[in-house]
Amino acid sequence: MYLRWALRSLSSRTRFFGRRPESFLMEARVGTLLSGYASSSISKALGFRESLFWGSRGLHDIRYQIDQERNTLAEEPLDPFSxxxxxxxxxxxxxxxxxxxxxxxxxxxxxxxxxxxxxxxxxxxxxxxxxxxxxxxxLPHSVVDGxxxxxxxxxxxxxxxxxxxxxxxxxxxxxxxxxxxxxxxxxxxxxxxxxxxxxxxxxxxxxxxxxxxxxxxxxxxxxxxxxxxxxxxxxxxxxxxxxxxxxxxxxxxxxxxxxxxxxxxxxxxxxxxxxxxxxxxxxxxxxxxxxxxxxxxxxxxxxxxxxxxxxTSVSLGKGSLSDIRHGIVTAPILFAIEEFPQLRELVERGFDNPNDVDAALDYLGKSRGIxxxxxxxxxxxxxxxxxxxxxxxxxxxxxxxxxxxxxxxxxxxxxxxx
Amino acid sequence: MYLRWALRSLSSRTRFFGRRPESFLMEARVGTLLSGYASSSISKALGFRESLFWGSRGLHDIRYQIDQERNTLAEEPLDPFSxxxxxxxxxxxxxxxxxxxxxxxxxxxxxxxxxxxxxxxxxxxxxxxxxxxxxxxxLPHSVVDGxxxxxxxxxxxxxxxxxxxxxxxxxxxxxxxxxxxxxxxxxxxxxxxxxxxxxxxxxxxxxxxxxxxxxxxxxxxxxxxxxxxxxxxxxxxxxxxxxxxxxxxxxxxxxxxxxxxxxxxxxxxxxxxxxxxxxxxxxxxxxxxxxxxxxxxxxxxxxxxxxxxxxTSVSLGKGSLSDIRHGIVTAPILFAIEEFPQLRELVERGFDNPNDVDAALDYLGKSRGIxxxxxxxxxxxxxxxxxxxxxxxxxxxxxxxxxxxxxxxxxxxxxxxx
Missing domain, CATH: 1.10.600.10 (Farnesyl Diphosphate Synthase)
Structure with missing residues (x-):
């Protein structure tokens, strides 16, 4: 799978640099273009088929490069961003x-x-x-043509x-x-x-x-x-x-x-x-x-x-508290109100008073709001x-x-x- | 011309009130719909032809109404807004x-x-x-069809x-x-x-x-x-x-x-x-x-x-002077600079100083800027x-x-x- 993936990544890069796959394969042995990123999913979408590559010149060099990449990829979990x-x-x-x-x-x-x-x-x-x-x-009714x-x-x-x-x-x-x-x-x-x-x-x-x-x-x-x-x-x-x-x-x-x-x-x-x-x-x-x-x-x-x-911690009050300090009421407080109806009064006052913020945090801590x-x-x-x-x-x-x-x-x- | 215009106005209004021209003509003798506005240009565009009206019942009433309108219109100059x-x-x-x-x-x-x-x-x-x-x-190649x-x-x-x-x-x-x-x-x-x-x-x-x-x-x-x-x-x-x-x-x-x-x-x-x-x-x-x-x-x-x-007057300084007071330089000042290059220095200072505004107005008054x-x-x-x-x-x-x-x-x- 990684082989196919890496080949697709390769073909996509070729397209992005505006060169034809043939000319790219001539240079592929340098291998520099395969370094840097693990993979890319754009290749097939860009219209290349890996069949273009099989049996072409320079394949050995690409395989070598891919073997090296495979080792790196195998150690890493799937990273959506990369x-x-x-x-x-x-x-x-x-x-x-x-x-x-x-x-x-x-x-x-x-x-x-x-x-x-x-x-x-x-x-x-x-x-x-x-x-x-x-x-x-x-697509269900797509026509594969020229x-x-x-x-x-x-x-x-x-x-x-x-x-x-x-x-x-x-x-x-x-x-x-x-x-x-x-x-x-x-x-x-x-x-x-x-x-x-x-x-x-x-x-x-x-x-x-x-x-x-x-x-x-x-x-x-x-x-x-x-x-x-x-x-x-x-x-x-x-x-x-x-x-x-x-x-x-x-x-x-x-x-x-x-x-x-x-x-x-x-x-x-x-x-x-x-x-x-x-x-x-x-x-x-x-x-x-x-x-x-x-x-x-x-x-x-x-x-x-x-x-x-x-x-970043699990303790209450370690966040920026920017919502509640701006009077913005979010889900944790809304859930807490269901357990402590007296919190509602504080919410309605709008949290202009810092003491109200502290009191609300107390209720929240005792509740299952988070x-x-x-x-x-x-x-x-x-x-x-x-x-x-x-x-x-x-x-x-x-x-x-x-x-x-x-x-x-x-x-x-x-x-x-x- | 006014006759045709008014008829079109009439037909357009019909369309807007969602009624067919025939039903409108039945009521046209009341003439109320023709009062209020002088005319409207939307009628022909809305797809009505005045031929629909000729020979229809109630035409006499409409003609009478239009004669009255014509008198009003003839006295008024063309008003784009109306x-x-x-x-x-x-x-x-x-x-x-x-x-x-x-x-x-x-x-x-x-x-x-x-x-x-x-x-x-x-x-x-x-x-x-x-x-x-x-x-x-x-249109040059439009096709007149159904x-x-x-x-x-x-x-x-x-x-x-x-x-x-x-x-x-x-x-x-x-x-x-x-x-x-x-x-x-x-x-x-x-x-x-x-x-x-x-x-x-x-x-x-x-x-x-x-x-x-x-x-x-x-x-x-x-x-x-x-x-x-x-x-x-x-x-x-x-x-x-x-x-x-x-x-x-x-x-x-x-x-x-x-x-x-x-x-x-x-x-x-x-x-x-x-x-x-x-x-x-x-x-x-x-x-x-x-x-x-x-x-x-x-x-x-x-x-x-x-x-x-x-x-509203022709005298300088009677306007709001809001542009120049905000430091915004407009055409009159730019023309004045061509006659009085010393005005350029005031412009470059940005009119933060009210005295500079007064001085600029002096130059502008002596120039052909306006x-x-x-x-x-x-x-x-x-x-x-x-x-x-x-x-x-x-x-x-x-x-x-x-x-x-x-x-x-x-x-x-x-x-x-x-």
């Missing part, structure tokens, strides 16, 4: 180049966030590229474009969510925009949104345009729901989950669906892609809410796994590996400590 | 209903601007609806949608342009967002932008999506150019005009082009629509710059007129009237005093 590392870095570079080159004034604002992404993990693009590979199966080899290539670059657009929308929403009112800045609540200025943050976000729209339009798929435009609307709705709520809404788990879908899960679920739609998948498969993204997103946010209380939130996250993670398992069977090893990586991501989301 | 008044109010109501119903929290923010539009003149939608009528001529009557109807509603989208983008940009940095709020520079809060202004703008994207996607025309996405990018670029400039750029007329195109003229020019594209017009006609919008937009902004100095700005605006207005005159000839009276209204708008833009 499977798409090549493409992630292409996408990251394109995003950065775009921001820096076009509007230098916005570079400092927008690039800051993209840099953060490069240093950390690019969660959303990783999910989307893996989803693209996981759905890379023959354009068979070029078509998947074009499809993959359109799916990469979805990953870029998703990241642009995500960063734009981060920039805009952090815009502060005068009152907040006076209270000294810090944010990045406190440093870079509200105005620049708004413009940088608008710039990214307009770029996302232009890129979306270039895909010439009106269903996908509509889907991602709706996501932007959801992000706004979610933020609005969080900004100002009635005391009734503040204590409602239903309201909280709806807001969480809008703010976090809508982007990843609808862009997963867009990946499936671009591939021409059926409504059923597109819905499974959506369900995976939705449940992964919800699980991610529920764990985020736990970590805001516990941080545990039940983790259980809910696990439930959503399970549903995400089920969506992947419900995809049409494929015996293709790349597809199977990509699906395993998507399943692995659900475990990582649940067990992460930062 | 030509499309029916459609404008439909568009305005749809926009307001959309904002209010969907996200109540944003209603106060976004509706404020739409209310302003209703009380004042809806400049952009008026231009776009008149452009739609002005280009409502047979769907002839329904097709123009659908086209007109798609063009109305462009007018709505344009207004949404415009209001969103107003909301975001007014977001202030903490420093600015501290200096006491007022804006609407000072009252409503930066955060709400950002969200309301984002909401309108996302709605504009969803509406755009529903048009299923990727060229139009791309065109208007580029406009959003231009609005951001224009604002960024204004925010921070080198002293060289601050004194450059070229830089100023480029910024003005991005901030003001791009939206109206590209949406005019979108109107032509939706109608399936040739590249030449689409470019003339674009040229009209571009030159009208530039003329509009140049006069705006003059009015910032003169206000006059030359008006002349440049007139030049652009003339170019806009030429673009209309260059459109393919049509002997259709509605088309001719709409084109005259577009020419009339260029005069109004030049001669306006507020």
């Amino acid at each position: 499977l798409v590392a090549d493409e992630l870095s292409i996408i990251a570079n394109r995003l950065r180049a775009m921001v820096v080159a076009e509007v230098p004034k916005l570079a400092s604002a927008a690039e800051y966030f993209f840099k953060m992404g490069i240093e950390g993990k690019r969660f959303r693009p990783t999910v989307l590229l893996l989803m693209a590979s996981a759905l890379d199966m023959p 354009v068979f080899h070029s078509l998947p290539n074009e499809l993959r670059s359109r799916q990469q474009c979805i990953a870029e657009i998703t990241e642009m929308i995500h960063v734009a929403s981060l920039l805009h969510d952090d815009v502060l009112d005068d009152a907040e800045t006076r209270r000294g609540v810090g944010s990045l925009n406190f440093v870079m200025g509200n105005k620049l943050a708004v413009l940088a976000g608008d710039f990214l949104l307009s770029r996302a729209c232009v890129a979306l339009a270039s895909l010439k798929n009106t269903e996908v345009v509509s889907l991602l435009a709706t996501v932007v609307e959801h992000l706004v709705t979610g933020e609005t729901m969080q900004m100002s709520t009635t005391s009734e809404q503040r204590c409602s788990m239903e309201y909280y989950l709806q807001k969480t879908y809008y703010k976090t899960a809508s982007l990843i679920s609808n862009s997963c669906k867009a990946i499936a739609l671009l591939a021409g998948q059926t409504a059923e498969v597109s819905m499974l892609a959506y369900e995976y993204g939705r449940n992964l997103g919800l699980a991610f946010q529920l764990i985020d809410d736990v970590l805001d209380f516990t941080g 545990q039940r939130t983790k259980e809910l996250a696990q439930e959503h993670a399970n549903r995400a796994v089920k969506a992947i398992e419900a995809l049409p069977y494929s015996d293709d090893e790349d597809i199977q590996m990509s699906r395993r990586a998507l399943v692995d991501l659900t475990h990582r989301v649940i067990t992460r400590t930062k | 030509l499309v008044a029916d459609e404008l109010s439909i568009i305005a109501n749809r926009l307001r209903a959309m904002v209010v119903a969907e996200v109540p929290k944003l209603a106060s923010a976004a509706e404020y601007f739409f209310k302003m539009g209703i009380e004042g003149k809806r400049f952009r939608p008026t231009v776009l609806l008149l452009m739609a009528s002005a280009l409502d001529m047979p 769907v002839f009557h329904s097709l123009p109807n659908e086209l007109r509603s798609r063009q109305q949608c462009i007018a709505e989208i344009t207004e949404m983008i415009h209001v969103a940009s107003l909301l975001h342009d007014d977001v202030l940095d903490d420093a600015e709020t501290r200096r006491g520079v007022g804006s609407l967002n000072f009252v409503m809060g930066n955060k709400l202004a950002v969200l309301a703008g984002d909401f309108l932008l996302s709605r504009a994207c969803v509406a755009l996607a529903s048009l299923k025309n990727t060229e139009v999506v791309s065109l208007l996405a580029t406009v959003v990018e231009h609005l951001v670029t224009g604002e960024t150019m204004q925010m921070s400039t080198t002293s060289e750029q601050r004194c450059s007329m070229e830089y100023y005009l480029q910024k003005t195109y991005y901030k003001t003229a791009s939206l109206i020019s590209n949406s005019c082009k979108a109107i032509a594209l939706l109608a399936g017009q040739t590249a030449e006609v689409s470019m003339l629509a674009y040229e009209y919008g571009r030159n009208l937009g530039l003329a509009f902004q140049l006069i705006d710059d003059v009015l910032d100095f003169t206000g 006059q030359r700005t008006k002349e440049l605006a007139q030049e652009h207005a003339n170019r806009a007129v030429k673009a209309i005159e260059a459109l393919p000839y049509s002997d259709d009276e509605d088309i001719q009237m709409s084109r005259r209204a577009l020419v009339d708008l260029t005069h109004r833009v030049i001669t306006r005093t507020k």
Whole structure:
């Protein structure tokens, strides 16, 4: 399996450097191109077949290289991020180049966030590229004709474009969510925009949104345009729901989950669906892609809410407590209210008073709030796994590996400590 | 001509109230539906032919009503706004209903601007609806078949949608342009967002932008999506150019005009082009629509710059002087620098000192700055007129009237005093 995987990785790199496989094989003995990354899943999608390579010159050299790689891979567990590392870095570079080159004034604002992404993990693009590979199966009524080899290539670059657009929308929403009112800045609540200025943050976000729209339009798929435009609307709705709520809404788990879908899960679920739609998948498969993204997103946010209380340790109060200090009520507190109704009064007061925060933490510590939130996250993670398992069977090893990586991501989301 | 116009107006209203022309004619003798507005240009576009009416019952009553209308119309000069008044109010109501119903929290923010539009003149939608009528001529290779009557109807509603989208983008940009940095709020520079809060202004703008994207996607025309996405990018670029400039750029007329195109003229020019594209017009006609919008937009902004100095009177210093007090250098000052190079030094200092503003006004008063700005605006207005005159000839009276209204708008833009 690793042999085939590595060969695909090889072919993908050839395509990215704009060279024909034949010319690449002449140089392959140097072996340098195979170093660096473990593997990449884009190869088959880019339209190459490993049959091109068997019996070609230089094969011995490649086999030697692969044997060495196999040793490395065998020691490592499956890493979803490294499977798409090549493409992630292409996408990251394109995003950065775009921001820096076009509007230098916005570079400092927008690039800051993209840099953060490069240093950390690019969660959303990783999910989307893996989803693209996981759905890379023959379509029910597809016709294998002369354009068979070029078509998947074009499809993959359109799916990469979805990953870029998703990241642009995500960063734009981060920039805009952090815009502060005068009152907040006076209270000294810090944010990045406190440093870079509200105005620049708004413009940088608008710039990214307009770029996302232009890129979306270039895909010439009106269903996908509509889907991602709706996501932007959801992000706004979610933020609005969080900004100002009635005391009734503040204590409602239903309201909280709806807001969480809008703010976090809508982007990843609808862009997963867009990946499936671009591939021409059926409504059923597109819905499974959506369900995976939705449940992964919800699980991610529920764990985020736990970590805001516990941080990297399991002890309460070790997190940043930034939600509750901003008066934002999340799942752990909502579960705790069910055990300690007297907590409700504190929630309704809005946590302007630090003593109320301490009192709420006391109740939370005595309750099963944290545990039940983790259980809910696990439930959503399970549903995400089920969506992947419900995809049409494929015996293709790349597809199977990509699906395993998507399943692995659900475990990582649940067990992460930062 | 007025007879035909009024009949078309009549038929359009019938369609809007969802009634068949026959049933309308039964009631027409009451004549109430013909009161209120002078005329409407949407009728022919909505697919009705006046031949439907000749020889029908109730014609005498309609003729009587029209004779009365003709008297009123003959006394009045052509009013571009009243030509499309029916459609404008439909568009305005749809926009307001959309904002209010969907996200109540944003209603106060976004509706404020739409209310302003209703009380004042809806400049952009008026231009776009008149452009739609002005280009409502047979296409070179169109086929007149069974769907002839329904097709123009659908086209007109798609063009109305462009007018709505344009207004949404415009209001969103107003909301975001007014977001202030903490420093600015501290200096006491007022804006609407000072009252409503930066955060709400950002969200309301984002909401309108996302709605504009969803509406755009529903048009299923990727060229139009791309065109208007580029406009959003231009609005951001224009604002960024204004925010921070080198002293060289601050004194450059070229830089100023480029910024003005991005901030003001791009939206109206590209949406005019979108109107032509939706109608399936040739590249030449689409470019003339674009040229009209571009030159009208530039003329509009140049006069705006003059009015910032003169206000409703012709005397200098009677305007709000808000540009120069914010350190924004516009055409009158740039022309004045050519006569008084010593003014350049004041411009480069950024007008933080009120004495510098007074000194600059002195120089401007001694110069031909105001006059030359008006002349440049007139030049652009003339170019806009030429673009209309260059459109393919049509002997259709509605088309001719709409084109005259577009020419009339260029005069109004030049001669306006507020």
